Amino acid sequence: MTQQLSRRFFLSASAAIGGGLSLGWSLPSAQAAETAAELGIWATIAPDDTVTIRIARSEMGQGTLTGLAQLVADELDADWRFVKAEYVSPEANLANKRAWGDMSTGGSRGIRASVEYVRKGGAVGRAMLIQAAAAKWGVPATECTTGLSVVAHTPTGRRLRYGEIAADAAKLPPPADVKVKTPAEWKLIGRGVKRLDTAEKLSGKLVYAIDVQLPDMLNAAITACPVFGGKLKSFDAAKIQSMPGVRHVVAVDDNAVAVVADKWYQAKMALAALPIVWDEGPNASIDSKQIAAHVATGLDAKDAGIGQQHGDFDAAFASAAKKIEAVYSSPFQHHATLEPMNCTAKFADGKVEVWVSSQNGDASLAAAAEAGGVKLADVKVHKHHLGGGFGRRGQQDPVKQAVQIAKQIPGKPIKLIWSREEDMAHGFYRPIAQAKMRAGLDAAGNVVALHGRLAAQSIAAYLAPARMVNGVDMIAFQGWTEEEFGYMAIPNLRLDDAIRNTHVPVGFWRGVNTNQNAVFMECFIDEVALAAGKDPVEFRRTLMAKNPRHLAVLNAVVERAGWGTPLPKGVFRGVAQNAGFGSYVAAVAEVSVTAKGEVTIHRIVAGTDCGYAVNPDQIAAQVEGSFVYGLSAMFSSEITIDKGRVVETNFDTYPVMKLAQMPKVETVLVPSGGFWGGVGEPTIAVAPPAVLNAIFAATGKRVRSLPLTHHDLSHA
Amino acid sequence: MAKLALTINGKSHAIEVDPETPLLWVLREWIGLTGTKYGCGVAQCGACTVHMDGVATRSCQIPAGSVGTAKIVTIEGLSPDGMSHPIQVAWLQHEVPQCGYCQSGQIMASAALLATKPQPTDADIADMVTNICRCGTYQRIKAAIHTAADLSVNANGKA
Numbered sequence: 001m002t003q004q005l006s007r008r009f010f011l012s013a014s015a016a017i018g019g020g021l022s023l024g025w026s027l028p029s030a031q032a033a034e035t036a037a038e039l040g041i042w043a044t045i046a047p048d049d050t051v052t053i054r055i056a057r058s059e060m061g062q063g064t065l066t067g068l069a070q071l072v073a074d075e076l077d078a079d080w081r082f083v084k085a086e087y088v089s090p091e092a093n094l095a096n097k098r099a100w101g102d103m104s105t106g107g108s109r110g111i112r113a114s115v116e117y118v119r120k121g122g123a124v125g126r127a128m129l130i131q132a133a134a135a136k137w138g139v140p141a142t143e144c145t146t147g148l149s150v151v152a153h154t155p156t157g158r159r160l161r162y163g164e165i166a167a168d169a170a171k172l173p174p175p176a177d178v179k180v181k182t183p184a185e186w187k188l189i190g191r192g193v194k195r196l197d198t199a200e201k202l203s204g205k206l207v208y209a210i211d212v213q214l215p216d217m218l219n220a221a222i223t224a225c226p227v228f229g230g231k232l233k234s235f236d237a238a239k240i241q242s243m244p245g246v247r248h249v250v251a252v253d254d255n256a257v258a259v260v261a262d263k264w265y266q267a268k269m270a271l272a273a274l275p276i277v278w279d280e281g282p283n284a285s286i287d288s289k290q291i292a293a294h295v296a297t298g299l300d301a302k303d304a305g306i307g308q309q310h311g312d313f314d315a316a317f318a319s320a321a322k323k324i325e326a327v328y329s330s331p332f333q334h335h336a337t338l339e340p341m342n343c344t345a346k347f348a349d350g351k352v353e354v355w356v357s358s359q360n361g362d363a364s365l366a367a368a369a370e371a372g373g374v375k376l377a378d379v380k381v382h383k384h385h386l387g388g389g390f391g392r393r394g395q396q397d398p399v400k401q402a403v404q405i406a407k408q409i410p411g412k413p414i415k416l417i418w419s420r421e422e423d424m425a426h427g428f429y430r431p432i433a434q435a436k437m438r439a440g441l442d443a444a445g446n447v448v449a450l451h452g453r454l455a456a457q458s459i460a461a462y463l464a465p466a467r468m469v470n471g472v473d474m475i476a477f478q479g480w481t482e483e484e485f486g487y488m489a490i491p492n493l494r495l496d497d498a499i500r501n502t503h504v505p506v507g508f509w510r511g512v513n514t515n516q517n518a519v520f521m522e523c524f525i526d527e528v529a530l531a532a533g534k535d536p537v538e539f540r541r542t543l544m545a546k547n548p549r550h551l552a553v554l555n556a557v558v559e560r561a562g563w564g565t566p567l568p569k570g571v572f573r574g575v576a577q578n579a580g581f582g583s584y585v586a587a588v589a590e591v592s593v594t595a596k597g598e599v600t601i602h603r604i605v606a607g608t609d610c611g612y613a614v615n616p617d618q619i620a621a622q623v624e625g626s627f628v629y630g631l632s633a634m635f636s637s638e639i640t641i642d643k644g645r646v647v648e649t650n651f652d653t654y655p656v657m658k659l660a661q662m663p664k665v666e667t668v669l670v671p672s673g674g675f676w677g678g679v680g681e682p683t684i685a686v687a688p689p690a691v692l693n694a695i696f697a698a699t700g701k702r703v704r705s706l707p708l709t710h711h712d713l714s715h716a
Numbered sequence: 717m718a719k720l721a722l723t724i725n726g727k728s729h730a731i732e733v734d735p736e737t738p739l740l741w742v743l744r745e746w747i748g749l750t751g752t753k754y755g756c757g758v759a760q761c762g763a764c765t766v767h768m769d770g771v772a773t774r775s776c777q778i779p780a781g782s783v784g785t786a787k788i789v790t791i792e793g794l795s796p797d798g799m800s801h802p803i804q805v806a807w808l809q810h811e812v813p814q815c816g817y818c819q820s821g822q823i824m825a826s827a828a829l830l831a832t833k834p835q836p837t838d839a840d841i842a843d844m845v846t847n848i849c850r851c852g853t854y855q856r857i858k859a860a861i862h863t864a865a866d867l868s869v870n871a872n873g874k875a
Contacts, residue, residue, distance in 0.1 A: 061815030061851045194811060201816030202807050203798025204751020204791035208817060211750035219745070244717070244734060265741035338755045338763060338817045338850050387753070387817030388850050420756045617811060621856070625814055628852025651760035651848060660842035662854035 037170035039128050041099050042072050042121030045166035049149055051078045056088045056100035057110045058359050059197060060389035061625075062680040063618035064110035066195045068118055070614055071111070074188040075122025075180055076129075078162070079149035085196050090361035090381040103361040106394050106508060108581035108678025111614055115676050116180075123178040125169075132169035133160045183612065183673065192617030197385065209357040209384040210342045214413040217344070218247055219264035220405050221271040222416060224256035224426055225278045227644035228503050231255050233277040240270040249274065250408045258405050264417050283503040283644040291432060291502050291641060292329070298455025298498030299327060299436040305472030305499070308482050311492030316449035320440025324531045326524055328437065329705040330516040331638035333430035333509055334646075334654060339387020341418040341426075343402035348411045351378045352403055357386040359393040367396035371403035390629065391508035395428050395463075421649040428507025429639050431457035433516040437524040440492075445532035447543060450490045452480065452521060454497040459513075461499060462506050473499060478513040479685060480521070484579040486550035487525070487543040504641060510629050511684035514580040519634075519706070522576035522689035527702065536575050536693065537563050549609055549672065550577055554586040556670045557607035561588035571602060574693030578685040583610040583677030587686040589663075591694035597713035601631070601663035601691055606683050608667070611675035619679050620667040626684035627665055632656040634688035636709050718781055724749070725793025735781025740764040742780045743790060751791040751820050755848065762847030765821035765828075766790050772828035772844075791820035794827060803827045806864035814851035821847045826861050835865050 036044035036052060044052045053072045059065035069085045072078075088100045101117060126146055133151035134141040137158055145152050149162040183189075200206035225231060235257050237249035245266030252258050257276055261267035298304070317323065344355040345368065352372040358364040361383050368379045386393055402416040418426070433456035440449035458473040467475065476497045479485065485495070509515070529539035537558050544551040554577045563573060570592045577586035590603040606623045613619055636655040640647045648654040688706075696702050699715040718735040721728050724747060731746045738757075743749045743766070752775060755763035759774040766775045767789040795801040799808065803826050806812075813819045822845065829836055829844040836844070841861050849857070 061813070063814070194808075195813075197816075198808055198811060198813055199799060201813040201819050202804045202823065204749075204820045205798060206816055207750070208753075210754070211744075213748060213750070263741065263745040265737055265745060336850060338753070338761060338815070338848065340754070386815060388815045390850070417754075420758075621811065621814060621853070624855045625852030628854060629850065650758050651756050652758060656848055656850065657852075657854075658848065659845050659854040659857060662858065665855055 037166035039125030039166065039169055040121050040174045042118060043076060043125050045162050047163045047166070049079070049082045049161055049163035051076065051083045051149065051162070053083060053085050054088045054100065055085050056093065056103050057114065058103070058105040058361065058383065058386060058389070060105065060359065060386035060393070062110065062622060063195060063615065064105065065197060066193070067111050067614045067618065068114060069196060070188045070191070070193060071115060071118050072122035074186055075119045076125045077146040077148070077187070080188060080193055082149060083196070087383045089383065090365040091379065093362060094365060094376055104363065104394065105359045105389070106391055108681040110680070112582055112676040112678055119180045120178055123180050124174045127175045127178050128169040128172050129162055129165055131172050132165050136160070136165065136168065189612065189614050190616070192615055195618065206385060208339055208387045209344065209355050210339050210387065210417060212344045212355045212384070212415060214344065217413040217415055218260050218262065218409065219267050220258045220260045220402070220414050220416040221264060221267035222252060222256055222258040222401060222418060223271060223276070223422060225280065226425055227278070227280040227284045228505060229283045230278050230280040230644070232257055233279045235277070236275040240274050243270040243273065246270045248409055250405055252401050252404050256401065258401070258416065260405065260409060260414060264415065268419060280644065286503060286644045287642045288640040291504070294502065295432055295434050295455050295457070295500040298500045299434060299453060301455070301498040303498060304453065304496035307474070307477035307480050307495040307497060308485070309494040313449050313451050313492045313494040316492035317438060317440040317451065320448055321443040322441040322531060324439045324441070324528050326437050326527055326704060327434065328520045328523065329434040330432070330519060331640065331706060332432050332504060333633045333637060334424055334427045334639050335388070335390045335392035335509055336424065336651070336654060336656065337386070337388030337390060337392055340420055340423040341398040342416060343398045344413055344415040345399070345402035345406035346413040347372055347403065347406040350374055351380070353380040353382070354399055354402065355382040355384060356399055357384045357393060358396070358399070359386065359389045363394070363396050364399050367399045368403050371400040372407055390510040391512070392428060395507060424649045424654060425646045428463070428505050430509035430515065431459060431506040431513070432502065433457070433513070435516070435520040437520060439524070439528045441528070441532050445534060447490050447528060449492040450487065452495045455500050456497060456516070457501050457504070457506050458499045459506050459508060461501055473497065476513055477517070479517045479578050479580045486547045486577055486579060488547055489543055489545040503644070510626065511580070511681045514578060514681070514685035515630060515633065515688070518576060518578045518685035519689050519692065522578065522686070523692050523702070523704070526574070526693045526696065540575070540577065549584045550579060552672065553577065553584045553607045553609045553670055556668050557586040557588050557605050560666065560668050561605040563588060570698070572694050572697035574690045574695070574697055576686040576689035576693060578682070580685060581678030581681045582675065583608055583679065583682040585682045585686050587683070587690040589687070589690035589694045591691055591698055593695060593698040593713050593715065595714060595716070597715070599695060599708065599713060601661070603664045603666065604687060604690065605666045605668060606686065607670055608679070608683055609670045609672050610677035610679050610682070611671060612673060613669050613671040616669055619669060622679050623667045623683045624665045626681065627687040628657050628662065630684040630687045631691065634691065634706055634708060635661070636707050638707050720780055720783070722780070722783055722788060723785065724788045725790060733780055735779060737780050739766070739775040739778040739780050739783060739788070743775065749790050749792050753817055753820055755818065760848065761818070761821070762825060763818050763821040765824040765847065767824060767828055770828065770831060772825045791824060794823065801827060802864040802867040803830065803860070805867055806860040809863060810856045810860040812853050812856040812860050814853055818847055818849045822849065822857055826857065826864070829861070830864060830868060834868060836861060
């Protein structure tokens with residue numbers, strides 16, 4: 001924490017955003033940056049009291065930028081009105097031995113995995129300010145207090161604004177050991193302060209990576225072999241050379257071709273006219289039916305990796321008074337970030353520069369170095385706010401492509417934009433999954449045995465083989481691990497997974513496997529409760545005897561929703577609970593289904609216990625938003641495969657939820673304290689099963705395969 | 717190629733472009749106004765919504781050559797300071813944007829709605845604001861439109 005940082009990193013970062021002035025999210029002007037004093041590595045303070053907090057994670061709408069700034073500013077005792085934020089550049093992080101930690105922004109870790117060191121960073125700054133003021137006054141530091149960006153000497157009433165003392169403070173060595181505040185001392189943590197980065201999103205001024213404009217820039221449109229695993233054989237550039245604006249036609253890696261033109265629209269039109277021959281390879285005949293049949297072979301396979309088990313399921317199930325079985329399935333899903341994949345790259349004099357919306361600045365830097373064949377130290381990464389991430393932008397394929405194109409056209413910045421069709425066809429999809437659920441009841445209707453068998457494609461096998469443990473992908477069991485699973489009181493339990501991989505790339509999709517696992521488990525638990533003749537809430541309460549945190553969230557939601565109280569005619573409730581990404585969540589949905597089968601969600605009450613709540617309003621925003629993402633997948637969207645390639649290539653065939661379908665979402669926060677849980681993803685898992693359970697209550701029809709559009713929900 | 721004179725945010729822009737080029741790309745690449753976003757190119761998402769003579773229009777479907785003398789307003793021209801249109805004021809108050817990428821289009825669609833229906837019902841909003849938001853800000857969009865409607869009434873009352 002004591003190293004001196006090179007100022008140039010931050011100046012270069014400010015140029016990337018374009019230096020636009022804003023309320024709270026702007027990189028400092030060169031002048032301000034030069035006069036601002038550096039207090040440790042996480043904050044600078046300018047003479048005018050502006051506190052600029054450095055952010056290493058990425059902002060993609062989830063509010064982490066503001067939340068992290070709150071954590072630092074609270075420890076710093078900064079006046080929030082003067083707080084701004086700036087990105088740490090990946091090259092600065094590299095040059096300073098990752099002083100700002102992990103830049104990866106996923107798994108709802110933005111706050112919870114940074115919380116210790118960023119708070120310490122703020123506390124270091126505060127200690128330096130106190131030390132400097134005490135020295136100036138010739139008084140003991142212990143007689144000084146801080147608040148609202150002022151150091152005060154209590155006995156004499158003297159005061160110094162942070163802006164007045166920051167330059168002196170910056171000359172002191174940062175203390176190695178500082179204490180962070182106790183929760184009772186927090187002033188900003190727990191407050192729903194306004195986001196720092198809203199203003200530019202209202203004026204059109206925020207420069208996403210897709211908006212980057214550079215002198216001499218050319219634009220590239222690309223298409224990769226539509227069949228996953230296929231290769232580029234040949235293309236006939238001569239046929240399009242004379243089209244308006246066309247400058248270059250280049251092969252990219254071994255599977256794609258790009259047209260580079262003055263404008264992107266010209267490149268896109270020319271690419272559409274380019275004769276291309278693909279070597280589609282061995283996957284060119286695969287379709288969704290074959291894939292589903294392949295996955296289904298896992299449902300009864302002998303070989304399966306164990307997620308967790310206790311007791312003896314087989315024996316208990318065999319002797320159960322009543323047996324319940326059901327098979328569920330869930331299709332591939334695409335991220336469909338509204339900002340399509342893109343990256344701008346420049347290759348010149350053996351150095352690479354990229355402008356990118358990335359969930360992982362460090363990884364973007366490494367990908368650019370690899371694709372450019374240059375040293376890590378010869379790469380500069382300009383991080384931009386993301387037009388949606390949801391897990392997709394943790395992958396660096398567009399960065400690699402942009403650099404590969406730029407390397408063939410040295411000296412010119414090349415902006416590569418994927419068309420929506422390219423974006424849909426070359427994703428890292430939410431894995432296809434099926435599950436065979438089995439439960440045994442005793443004569444009194446108690447669950448004595450539960451088996452959840454997953455048959456699913458493995459993300460770890462595809463993206464992170466090092467995370468496989470003895471052939472088992474533990475990511476597959478999200479929500480079903482010992483720490484997360486709410487029904488640990490069931491005496492004979494087995495949760496296992498028969499991996500069934502396909503040729504379709506898979507990846508981390510907001511909520512990852514909690515999405516499918518919660519539908520499988522929470523809908524099945526409803527089936528079991530029905531078989532036991534018990535109320536779904538009471539039934540869950542009994543099973544949660546060993547899971548008090550799960551139970552507390554469920555109870556909070558049930559109480560707010562008025563479970564058991566009368567509803568308008570035709571409206572029915574459904575409930576679900578889950579835990580994941582370090583937090584405990586539950587939801588009650590109120591749904592009606594017309595006789596023709598049209599579903600309306602009227603209201604969802606959603607609860608979350610994320611331990612400590614940094615910004616309640618932003619948590620509510622994440623709950624509301626996660627439901628839209630999760631319910632889109634439940635209602636209408638799916639990726640299917642024909643002839644080895646993706647069938648749905650735009651929003652007309654991949655319909656997602658719109659405002660008209662938005663239910664009233666009420667967020668109930670039950671932060672029990674003592675831990676820091678995630679926020680962006682946990683709640684996504686409970687909306688679909690709560691709604692599906694309410695649909696069953698309304699229609700008597702149990703939906704076990706998604707999306708809903710495949711089902712006729714008409715009823716008498 | 718055609719020589720066109722487009723009126724955008726009150727200014728005339730002379731450009732030379734293939735008249736079939738969609739207005740979206742003319743705005744972004746020929747004029748340099750990148751607040752209007754590309755999301756789908758097939759009029760599904762609404763990220764490219766601008767006003768053509770006051771009507772909310774998906775600019776990815778409008779050939780530049782067909783614009784003629786229509787007055788185009790983009791997000792950059794909605795208010796002089798980029799924050800004072802009642803929709804922008806309400807958006808800030810409700811903290812509507814998450815990633816923000818769709819919000820130019822959401823704001824332009826909502827501003828056009830208020831211009832024709834100063835006090836829209838929930839059903840009006842659902843009919844007229846059909847833009848896609850993947851972050852899921854719909855609940856706040858709805859609330860903010862109602863707030864903006866109230867702000868407009870108050871402002872008009874004073875005037």
